[in-house]
Amino acid sequence: xxxxxxxxxxxxxxxxxxxxxxxxxxxxxxxxxxxxxxxxxxxxxxxxxxxxxxxxxxxxxxxxxxxxxxxxxxxxxxxxxxxxxxxxxxxxxxxxxxxxxxxxxxxxxxxxxxxxxxxxxxxxxxxxxxxxxxxxxxxxxxxxxxxxxxxxxxxxxxxxxxxxxxxxxxxxxxxx
Numbered sequence: 001x002x003x004x005x006x007x008x009x010x011x012x013x014x015x016x017x018x019x020x021x022x023x024x025x026x027x028x029x030x031x032x033x034x035x036x037x038x039x040x041x042x043x044x045x046x047x048x049x050x051x052x053x054x055x056x057x058x059x060x061x062x063x064x065x066x067x068x069x070x071x072x073x074x075x076x077x078x079x080x081x082x083x084x085x086x087x088x089x090x091x092x093x094x095x096x097x098x099x100x101x102x103x104x105x106x107x108x109x110x111x112x113x114x115x116x117x118x119x120x121x122x123x124x125x126x127x128x129x130x131x132x133x134x135x136x137x138x139x140x141x142x143x144x145x146x147x148x149x150x151x152x153x154x155x156x157x158x159x160x161x162x163x164x165x166x167x168x169x170x171x172x173x174x175x176x
Contacts, residue, residue: 008046009039013114015145017122018131021101023108024122027064028055031113040064044071047108054100056109058093058121060084076100080111080121086157091165093121094128098166119146120154124161130168135159 011025028047029040044067047055054074057064060081068075078096080089100107111118123142126132132141135158139150150158161167 007049008042008044010046010050011043011108011110013146014108015114017126017142017145018101021106022097022122022125023052024114024118025108025110026113027057027059027110029064029067037067040067041071044068044073048073051106052108053105054107056093056096056100056107058109058111058118080117082117086160087164090121090124090128090157090160094125094161094164095166097125098129114146116151116154117157118154119143119148119150120157123150123154124157127158128161128164128167135161 011028012030014023014025016023028043029036044055048071052073054076055068057075057077058080059077060079060083062077065075065077076096078089078093080086080093097107097109109118109122111121119142123132123135123138126141127135127138132138135155138158138161139155143150
């Protein structure tokens, strides 16, 4: 039995957004009142065993960061709470994801739970980076991956993506 549990367990609502490179889930260990320290440890062990090189926490607080340190999991904390301005936060988040992926990192991005806002962050990244050419296509891709519809909070983030600094089309115009 020890070997089975030594491999850990995947975080809840884990899904690949870019296969083998970028994934999302709810916070390892669960959210708020449902958070469990043992489950968090098992989920971080699974991430390490699956070759993840970095966890990107978008939580407004520093929850879980000590647990990543304890298990020697590299992390980055880029707070993006409900009251934070997306136009200010998202360019930093998107640049960090882009740069990490360019270095060959295998990253997990999480918020407290898998919700419209996290869906919008990753769909917005697909649009911002130029991996998907339009907002509606980015939304559709993420909805299909997750098997759930994205609500207004997420769709608003996707709509904002092309206007953010560092957007792929804006970079093409500067270079061209």
